Amino acid sequence: MKNTFKLGFIALALSAIAACKKDKIEPTDSATLGTDNVVLKIEHTWQDSLEFQLNTDLVNPLTGDSLNFTTFKYYISNIRLKKADGSWWTQPNSYFLLDLSAQGTTPSMQLTGVPYGEYTEVEYVLGVDSTRNVSGAQDGALSPSLGMFWSWNSGYIMLKAEGISPNASMGGSFAFHLGGFSGVNNVVTKKSHTFVGNSLSVSGNGHCQIHLEAAPQTLWQTVGSVSGNSMIHMPGSGAKTMSDDFFGSFEFEHIHE
Amino acid sequence: MISLARLNSNTFMSNWRWIRLLAVIAVGSLIVSCKKEQVEPYKKWGFSKPDYFPEPVYNFDNNKQTFQKFTLGRELFYDPFLSSDGTVSCASCHANSHAFAGHNTALSPGVNNLLGTRNSPSIANMAWSPSFMWDGGINHIEVMPIAPLTNPVEMNETLANIIAKLQQSEKYKKLFKEAYGTEDVTDQRVLKALTQYMMMIVSNNSKYDQVKHGEATFTDAEQQGYELFQQKCSQCHTEPLFTDYSFRNNGLDQSFSDGGRFLITQNENDKGKFKVPSLRNVALTYPYMHDGRYYTLNDVLNHYATGVQHSSTLDPLLENGIPLPGNEKTLLIAFLNTLSDYHLMTDFWLAEPKH
Numbered sequence: 001m002k003n004t005f006k007l008g009f010i011a012l013a014l015s016a017i018a019a020c021k022k023d024k025i026e027p028t029d030s031a032t033l034g035t036d037n038v039v040l041k042i043e044h045t046w047q048d049s050l051e052f053q054l055n056t057d058l059v060n061p062l063t064g065d066s067l068n069f070t071t072f073k074y075y076i077s078n079i080r081l082k083k084a085d086g087s088w089w090t091q092p093n094s095y096f097l098l099d100l101s102a103q104g105t106t107p108s109m110q111l112t113g114v115p116y117g118e119y120t121e122v123e124y125v126l127g128v129d130s131t132r133n134v135s136g137a138q139d140g141a142l143s144p145s146l147g148m149f150w151s152w153n154s155g156y157i158m159l160k161a162e163g164i165s166p167n168a169s170m171g172g173s174f175a176f177h178l179g180g181f182s183g184v185n186n187v188v189t190k191k192s193h194t195f196v197g198n199s200l201s202v203s204g205n206g207h208c209q210i211h212l213e214a215a216p217q218t219l220w221q222t223v224g225s226v227s228g229n230s231m232i233h234m235p236g237s238g239a240k241t242m243s244d245d246f247f248g249s250f251e252f253e254h255i256h257e
Numbered sequence: 258m259i260s261l262a263r264l265n266s267n268t269f270m271s272n273w274r275w276i277r278l279l280a281v282i283a284v285g286s287l288i289v290s291c292k293k294e295q296v297e298p299y300k301k302w303g304f305s306k307p308d309y310f311p312e313p314v315y316n317f318d319n320n321k322q323t324f325q326k327f328t329l330g331r332e333l334f335y336d337p338f339l340s341s342d343g344t345v346s347c348a349s350c351h352a353n354s355h356a357f358a359g360h361n362t363a364l365s366p367g368v369n370n371l372l373g374t375r376n377s378p379s380i381a382n383m384a385w386s387p388s389f390m391w392d393g394g395i396n397h398i399e400v401m402p403i404a405p406l407t408n409p410v411e412m413n414e415t416l417a418n419i420i421a422k423l424q425q426s427e428k429y430k431k432l433f434k435e436a437y438g439t440e441d442v443t444d445q446r447v448l449k450a451l452t453q454y455m456m457m458i459v460s461n462n463s464k465y466d467q468v469k470h471g472e473a474t475f476t477d478a479e480q481q482g483y484e485l486f487q488q489k490c491s492q493c494h495t496e497p498l499f500t501d502y503s504f505r506n507n508g509l510d511q512s513f514s515d516g517g518r519f520l521i522t523q524n525e526n527d528k529g530k531f532k533v534p535s536l537r538n539v540a541l542t543y544p545y546m547h548d549g550r551y552y553t554l555n556d557v558l559n560h561y562a563t564g565v566q567h568s569s570t571l572d573p574l575l576e577n578g579i580p581l582p583g584n585e586k587t588l589l590i591a592f593l594n595t596l597s598d599y600h601l602m603t604d605f606w607l608a609e610p611k612h
Contacts, residue, residue, distance in 0.1 A: 024379040084532075134396050136397040136400060136449075136452075137397075137399035137400055137444065137445045137448035137449055137452075138445060143416075143443065143444055144416055144444055145415075145416035145417050145420060145444040147444075149403070151400070151403040151407050151408070152394050152395070152404055153394040153395075154395045154400055155396075190369065220549075234523075237521060
């Protein structure tokens with residue numbers, strides 16, 4: 001017993017010394033000079049040129065449907081930025097629920113603590129990675145109380161689009177709850193965009209922004225009019241097709257510093 | 258030593274005094290155990306795996322066990338306040354007096370006496386379960402309570418309302434502070450506390466278990482029943498948890514009003530399949546099957562012996578049913594009765610807290 005205590009004491013002392021030493025030889029390269037916040041924004045457009053709007057009658061040019069959205073929200077997660085030297089900065093605990101009825105149709109995501117440097121590419125995941133779908137009760141943006149979690153068939157609703165439409169087969173309303181994180185019906189999609197030859201210089205001016213663009217009308221690009229199907233509420237081929245089409249519409253727009 | 262029964266009878270004791278008392282008992286029992294071995298110490302609190310059980314599926318890495326979180330979870334489990342009209346608690350359909358299954362009815366009433374479509378199973382030994390519900394649709398115990406809490410025919414409440422109600426309760430403010438350090442109520446805190454309570458519902462003290470430990474012996478009939486069970490039943494109802502957690506069509510019907518596992522996987526081959534239930538406490542948790550159609554063990558055995566219905570997804574093991582000639586049914590039932598765990602139903606720690 002005594003020996004164990006002694007050993008423990010020595011180990012503690014040693015680790016304390018090691019920690020002290022390490023502090024002294026900490027490298028001070030340019031990457032640790034400072035950090036700044038970068039804002040990632042997604043502009044939602046309609047018919048390629050108009051701003052997407054909720055609670056407004058919109059005609060989908062792809063199907064001719066008249067759609068009035070009451071809800072449009074979806075998850076973005078696991079945001080990373082690529083430095084000019086090829087290394088990546090990864091945002092820790094990176095989960096955002098973009099709720100367009102609360103945040104407007106150009107919602108922002110704050111990337112805090114981005115180290116100073118030149119960045120050339122952004123990467124992110126549309127939806128919630130499979131790990132968080134199988135790891136029990138989550139909080140923050142992933143709290144099941146936000147209504148984006150299926151209770152009877154565990155998993156996140158990655159995208160919710162609801163509203164009214166005279167064309168809808170289901171009594172004048174539509175409700176698409178798209179999700180699925182495994183197998184052939186996995187909708188979780190990793191995307192990346194280079195800044196087309198430019199680089200984002202994070203140097204502490206507090207104004208760095210990355211703008212992307214997405215087109216909600218593309219949800220119906222393949223599946224067609226809501227007169228055929230106006231409701232999805234589980235993982236499956238319909239959810240997969242609709243999310244693939246919408247997620248395919250995400251494009252790089254511009255950066256500013 | 259102070260007995261648990263005496264603690265239990267003191268209804269006015271505050272939680273803090275209670276915990277302090279426990280500490281005294283703990284220290285006391287340490288001294289006692291050092292002094293003389295033959296004095297049985299009170300049951301140690303905290304999850305521990307019975308030695309002949311496999312490793313549990315749930316681990317406490319992201320939900321460190323504390324007595325305060327367990328206490329909060331137990332309070333929530335027994336509180337009908339969580340339901341939309343304050344009438345239904347978790348325990349309404351998972352009663353400790355019924356080995357944590359329903360009250361021996363085929364279906365269990367939710368708010369406004371509404372009924373669902375499936376029998377309420379025992380939730381003992383969920384620490385070992387890789388999936389939850391008859392169709393296995395839920396993949397983690399921490400998110401399991403969301404289904405009954407929000408189902409319109411069960412507790413019919415939203416998580417947001419539950420959080421709001423708990424935040425206004427002086428009792429829960431105190432319990433959340435004790436469990437988590439602050440009064441903040443989040444659904445994650447609610448769910449993790451409920452999990453801490455549920456993980457402690459371990460059934461491992463039936464006569465079967467006592468025989469495993471060499472503390473009891475089977476009667477001749479029980480022993481013969483056990484041997485029959487191992488030949489004819491244990492392929493699916495695998496010891497020591499008495500389920501292999503697979504999904505099977507056990508030949509109840511030729512066509513299916515409830516798609517079972519198919520509702521989750523959308524795979525035609527899963528139509529009419531349901532999770533193999535554990536047989537622990539089976540004699541106490543009638544009626545049987547996912548819809549509670551059989552009220553006696555004899556009915557169940559008759560089904561397997563002569564009643565199996567053929568369909569495209571019928572389990573291959575049941576192609577010819579399970580012949581049970583002579584007195585085999587009687588012997589099997591004698592064995593199944595040894596799986597009743599009366600200690601579980603009277604466990605002080607798991608019982609409804611008295612205030």
